[in-house]
Amino acid sequence: MNALKVIVDSRERNTELLDTLKSNGLEIDSKMLNVGDFVLSDRVCVERKTVSDFENSIINGRLFDQIRRLKEHYRFPLLIIEGDSSDFRLGSMVMNGTIASLCIDHGIVALSMRNAKETAEIMISIARREQRGASREPSAKGGMRAYTPEQLQQRIIGNLPGVGPKIAKMLLEHFGSIRSVFNASKDELMKVDKIGKKKAEQIYSAMNGPYDSRA
16 A cells, blocks of 8 residues: 655644654645645645634635635545634634534534644554555646735744744834844844744754655
């Protein structure tokens, strides 16, 4: 049997989840996905949200647009909500009502997982079922989104360790360009809000450390 494969959005940073996938023998293909977060076959795509992410996507209105795009491109779209539902500040009625709407009105299966390890385990089970004895290798769909130069710059910096969209924007605003960020010393990096000594060392090492193809 060929090794199981999964396409993972390159912005995924949960090491526990990724390590669990790898330790179970899954081959990870990291790509910047335009639809979903994990592609488990040519017809199954997962949108993964922490409880906080789920809540924020309801507030800013992005949730149902993301779900619509999942349904447009995959036969079996799946939403995983990860974490303790008691942390959902909008209340259980809002959360349960949204999940009911996703299920009844949009035909989306929403699963609740306690942590990243459980999320990885259910995805492994789905990948095994999908790819067993069939030509259902993961297929990224939805095309590539056209980014403005500023968005592309933020995405490049956002792939550094410990750097998300907000910190990427702060780094670019502070230094003025990607080149200046890459040329920054550890002390200069620490002048940016929310970047302490440890994060500065991680960023500096990623930008200046030697490349080892065996790693």
